[in-house]
Amino acid sequence: MASGDVTAFDTAFALLQQSVDSGRIPGGVLGVIDRAGNRQVRVTGFAQKVGVQRVMTRETWFDLASLTKVIFTTPRILGLAARGDLDLDAPIVSVIPDFRQYAPQCWERQVTFRQCLGHQTPFPAVEPIYTYGDDPERLRAFVLQREWRSGPAVYSDINYILLGIALERIEGRKIRAMDAGSGFAFAGPPDKTAATEFCRWRGRVLCGEVHDENCFALQGSGHAGLFGAVDAVLDFAHDVLRGDAAGDPVVGWMRAPVSERRTHGWERPYDGWSGGHHCNATVIGHTGFTGTGLWIDFERGQAWTLLTNRVHPSRHVDSGIFALRSAVGDAMNRI
Numbered sequence: 001m002a003s004g005d006v007t008a009f010d011t012a013f014a015l016l017q018q019s020v021d022s023g024r025i026p027g028g029v030l031g032v033i034d035r036a037g038n039r040q041v042r043v044t045g046f047a048q049k050v051g052v053q054r055v056m057t058r059e060t061w062f063d064l065a066s067l068t069k070v071i072f073t074t075p076r077i078l079g080l081a082a083r084g085d086l087d088l089d090a091p092i093v094s095v096i097p098d099f100r101q102y103a104p105q106c107w108e109r110q111v112t113f114r115q116c117l118g119h120q121t122p123f124p125a126v127e128p129i130y131t132y133g134d135d136p137e138r139l140r141a142f143v144l145q146r147e148w149r150s151g152p153a154v155y156s157d158i159n160y161i162l163l164g165i166a167l168e169r170i171e172g173r174k175i176r177a178m179d180a181g182s183g184f185a186f187a188g189p190p191d192k193t194a195a196t197e198f199c200r201w202r203g204r205v206l207c208g209e210v211h212d213e214n215c216f217a218l219q220g221s222g223h224a225g226l227f228g229a230v231d232a233v234l235d236f237a238h239d240v241l242r243g244d245a246a247g248d249p250v251v252g253w254m255r256a257p258v259s260e261r262r263t264h265g266w267e268r269p270y271d272g273w274s275g276g277h278h279c280n281a282t283v284i285g286h287t288g289f290t291g292t293g294l295w296i297d298f299e300r301g302q303a304w305t306l307l308t309n310r311v312h313p314s315r316h317v318d319s320g321i322f323a324l325r326s327a328v329g330d331a332m333n334r335i
Contacts, residue, residue, distance in 0.1 A: 012331035013042045015324060016306065020045040024320045025291065027056035027194065028308035032332065033234040035241045035301035041230055048195035050205055050313040061188035061229050062307045063196055063211050065288030068226035069160050070254075071236055072181060074265030077113060077163055078250040080170065088114040088253075088264075095166045099144050108148055113166070116159035117265050118258030122150035123158035130201070130217035139218055140165060153259075157214065157223040164222020175220035183232025186210075186225050193227065194309035196290050205313060211290050224288075230307055237296055237303035244298050254284060255298065274322070276329025285329075291321055295329060304332045 012030060019025045027045025041058055048054040064071065080086035086095070093099050093109050100108045107122065115121050132142050143161055164175055171178060176186045190208035198205045201213060210216050212224035243251040253264040261270045266284035269275060275285040275295045285295035291310030296303040306328050310319040 008331055008334040009040050009042075011334070012304075012328045013044075015327050015331065016308075017044050019308075019320060019324050024318070025308050025310045025324070026312050027060075028291070028306065028310075029056065029058065029060065029062075029230045030304070030306055030328070031230045031234050032302060032304040033238050033241075035238075035245065037238055039231075039234055041234075047193070047309065048205075048207065048312065050195065050198065054191075054195075056194065058231070059192060059229055061185075061193040061208075061227050062292055062309070063188065063193070063206075063288075063290045064184075064226045064228055064233070064292050064307075065212060065224050065290040066157075067233070067286055067288045067292050067294055068224050069222070070265045070286045070294070071184070071228075071233070072226050073160055073163050073167065073222040074117060074254065075250055076167055077117065078253045078264060081113075081253070082249045085170075086113065088112065088117070092116065092162055092166060095169050096144065096162070099162075100147075102145065103147070106147075107150060111162075113163070114258065114264070116163050118262045119155045119159055120153045120259060120262075121156065121159055122153065123148055123156040124151060125154045126157050126214075128213070129161075130213040134217065136217065136219040160223035161214070161218070161221050164220070167222060175222065175225070180226060181232075181236070183235060184226055184228040186220060186227065188227035194307075195312045196309060197311045197315055198313045211311065230305060233294055233305045233307070234303070237294060237305065240296055241298070241301060241303060255282070272326075274325045274329065276326050276331075276333055278330055278333045287325065289315075291319070293325055295332075297333075302332075304328075 016028045029043045031041040033039040043056050045056050047056045047060045081088050100106045188208040193208040195207040196211040210225045215221040215224040269279040280299045282298040287293040291308035294305045310321045
């Protein structure tokens with residue numbers, strides 16, 4: 001990157017540093033990469049503060065939470081579509097024929113892959129699936145046979161839980177038996193992973209095991225569960241930027257709008273979104289509940305990621321993550 005980029009990157013990192021210095025976030029990593037592969041990474045704070053203290057490093061792994069949706073699940077579904085193995089406008093039951101099998105005329109059986117990718121379904125945002133039992137196969141059956149309450153289209157984990165089950169049916173194996181992708185895994189090395197929450201349900205500080213309760217109970221899911229360090233996330237973004245330049249149809253779908261706020265899998269700029277106030281129309285982005293995020297700017301040929309452990313040791317505090325993401329985005333948009 002040109003030397004002029006440093007000032008903007010420094011400005012963005014200073015915002016993260018302020019959040020750490022104020023005690024609102026234990027630690028974080030900021031990284032940026034361009035289409036040529038040039039990158040900058042800077043680290044601050046602690047990977048863990050409760051139980052033991054560990055400093056954050058460039059090699060620290062993160063529970064990427066809902067970045068799983070866009071780094072793992074979305075590319076695989078779109079890849080199947082690009083190869084002609086899946087029709088995005090076909091209903092989910094084309095792969096999961098037993099979905100709501102006792103109600104053949106129900107609305108759930110009409111939901112398509114494209115609608116799930118773009119969160120254009122009537123499913124609720126979230127459901128405490130983990131409270132209905134501890135057998136992952138029984139919980140999958142619960143997801144598939146439950147009469148889901150219908151509401152307005154919202155961002156819903158249920159969409160991606162279903163997409164994950166579809167992938168499992170197509171591949172004939174559970175998600176955790178699949179290739180997580182270069183530099184990624186479905187668990188993090190405990191001594192190298194940023195700690196997340198003290199989980200009241202599991203009775204321990206989580207470190208290297210998935211924070212999301214439903215993903216933990218399902219023992220793998222399409223909506224959460226991926227772990228990786230900053231360079232793996234940047235490598236993924238670099239591949240997307242290069243794929244765009246090469247005309248990859250998967251990246252084309254990632255960019256293609258399905259609604260005012262969403263593309264296939266990703267968010268696109270709107271007033272108040274996570275990527276800041278000054279993004280151009282080509283930017284896509286996504287965040288994760290644990291404090292992670294990735295944004296890709298196709299016009300400028302760059303991507304940035306902000307990885308934090310803002311839920312450590314508890315989600316029930318005001319970490320300021322929403323304002324931080326937006327402010328970092330505004331700084332990065334100067335590059």
